[in-house]
Amino acid sequence: MTTRKKKELHITRWLVLALLIAVGIVGVLVKPARPDVSLKGETLVTFPLLGGLTLTNTFVTTVIVDLIVIVLALAAGRGIRADGSPSKGIAAIFETIFGAIYSLVEKTVGKKWAKQVFPLVATIITLVLTANLLKLFPGMESIGLIEPLTGGETGHATIDIIPGLVGLTATETTANAYKLVPFFRSPSTDLNFTASLALIAVVMVQYFGVRANGPRYFGKFLNFGRFLKMWIQRKVGPFDAINPFIDIFVGMLEFISEFAKIISFSFRLLGSMFGGAVLVIVLGTLLPVSQFGLYFLELFFGVIQALVFGVLTMVFIAIATKGHGEHADEHGEVQKAHA
Amino acid sequence: MEYTLEQAIVLAAKFLGAGLAMVGTLGAGLGIGILGSGAMQGIARNPDAAGDIQINMILAIAFAEAVAIYALVVALVLLFVAK
Numbered sequence: 001m002t003t004r005k006k007k008e009l010h011i012t013r014w015l016v017l018a019l020l021i022a023v024g025i026v027g028v029l030v031k032p033a034r035p036d037v038s039l040k041g042e043t044l045v046t047f048p049l050l051g052g053l054t055l056t057n058t059f060v061t062t063v064i065v066d067l068i069v070i071v072l073a074l075a076a077g078r079g080i081r082a083d084g085s086p087s088k089g090i091a092a093i094f095e096t097i098f099g100a101i102y103s104l105v106e107k108t109v110g111k112k113w114a115k116q117v118f119p120l121v122a123t124i125i126t127l128v129l130t131a132n133l134l135k136l137f138p139g140m141e142s143i144g145l146i147e148p149l150t151g152g153e154t155g156h157a158t159i160d161i162i163p164g165l166v167g168l169t170a171t172e173t174t175a176n177a178y179k180l181v182p183f184f185r186s187p188s189t190d191l192n193f194t195a196s197l198a199l200i201a202v203v204m205v206q207y208f209g210v211r212a213n214g215p216r217y218f219g220k221f222l223n224f225g226r227f228l229k230m231w232i233q234r235k236v237g238p239f240d241a242i243n244p245f246i247d248i249f250v251g252m253l254e255f256i257s258e259f260a261k262i263i264s265f266s267f268r269l270l271g272s273m274f275g276g277a278v279l280v281i282v283l284g285t286l287l288p289v290s291q292f293g294l295y296f297l298e299l300f301f302g303v304i305q306a307l308v309f310g311v312l313t314m315v316f317i318a319i320a321t322k323g324h325g326e327h328a329d330e331h332g333e334v335q336k337a338h339a
Numbered sequence: 340m341e342y343t344l345e346q347a348i349v350l351a352a353k354f355l356g357a358g359l360a361m362v363g364t365l366g367a368g369l370g371i372g373i374l375g376s377g378a379m380q381g382i383a384r385n386p387d388a389a390g391d392i393q394i395n396m397i398l399a400i401a402f403a404e405a406v407a408i409y410a411l412v413v414a415l416v417l418l419f420v421a422k
Contacts (some may be wrong), residue, residue: 267408
């Protein structure tokens with residue numbers, strides 16, 4: 001039994017190698033067409049009745065990603081045993097991954113908040129990871145509708161692969177030019193997905209901050225404590241007159257940094273994933289064999305960016321839930337000691 | 340494809356701008372190098388803390404890398420979006 005299994009593995013390994021070489025040869029012989037690069041999600045359908053609302057390919061893929069995550073969640077939920085016996089199949093994989101994430105959350109946020117924070121962090125990591133890895137599937141950004149270009153722009157000539165199925169050739173023309181509008185494109189290459197996820201993350205950071213500290217949480221932004229103290233006591237020493245204004249200024253900076261978080265969250269994911277997609281497209285047309293290396297690189301970046309998105313959300317929540325009051329006092333004393 | 344002089348200048352400026360925007364990655368590269376060196380030294384001195392150090396290192400690298408990615412976004416916008 002074991003020897004047979006070993007032999008099968010052996011055959012599979014050679015098959016994979018042969019396929020890789022075949023892809024390389026085909027890539028060199030048939031010059032691939034360079035797809036159109038557009039930062040916006042390409043429009044598939046326009047609904048004139050709904051005020052020109054458009055259905056973009058990134059939205060279609062977002063729905064697919066959501067469905068994949070839901071199906072995986074249901075499959076994993078079925079495999080979990082209530083009596084604590086080892087889970088089977090896909091549930092075991094998820095138990096390992098989420099166990100690692102949970103211990104990380106517990107270490108960063110603390111035991112008290114870990115149970116509330118973990119679902120958010122795990123959901124973000126799963127969703128972004130699925131979206132990032134889906135980008136690497138064959139057919140993404142390469143199967144779609146072929147549209148004629150009218151404005152005299154540079155496009156590609158078409159070729160009939162089989163009747164009814166048209167392909168684009170690598171030759172670039174201006175007359176009779178066509179471009180491809182793919183059906184599927186990874187959502188993380190669209191600013192709408194990343195920005196909305198960043199908004200959710202930052203709003204949840206505020207939510208956990210308020211839940212942990214109550215209204216005192218907003219004291220971080222409107223830090224008038226020492227200013228009022230000075231106003232009431234009318235005690236003005238050299239540093240007592242400066243520090244309250246520094247507090248107010250720091251509060252303003254904190255307020256701005258919340259918006260900077262949204263921007264940095266959304267552009268980090270977008271830039272990394274869109275840049276990766278462009279890299280694969282451009283280098284793939286220049287040197288098709290380089291796809292092997294680039295795909296591994298993109299696999300790595302997809303996992304890292306998903307992890308970074310989740311871990312950063314977690315760290316910001318940990319900072320927000322930490323008692324602000326005692327922390328500030330400690331800080332103030334340190335400043336005084338320095339002064 | 341034929342360009343008028345104006346179009347050619349705009350195109351050249353676009354490409355130059357995109358190339359120059361990527362100079363910003365210099366700082367991110369330096370920062371990531373310093374972070375990696377620091378983390379290596381930390382792990383070498385205290386191998387038990389390798390896990391914690393790695394997580395924090397990846398986090399800090401993400402911050403440093405974000406600057407490079409802004410540069411990349413600017414370059415990509417210049418190349419593909421700006422008309």
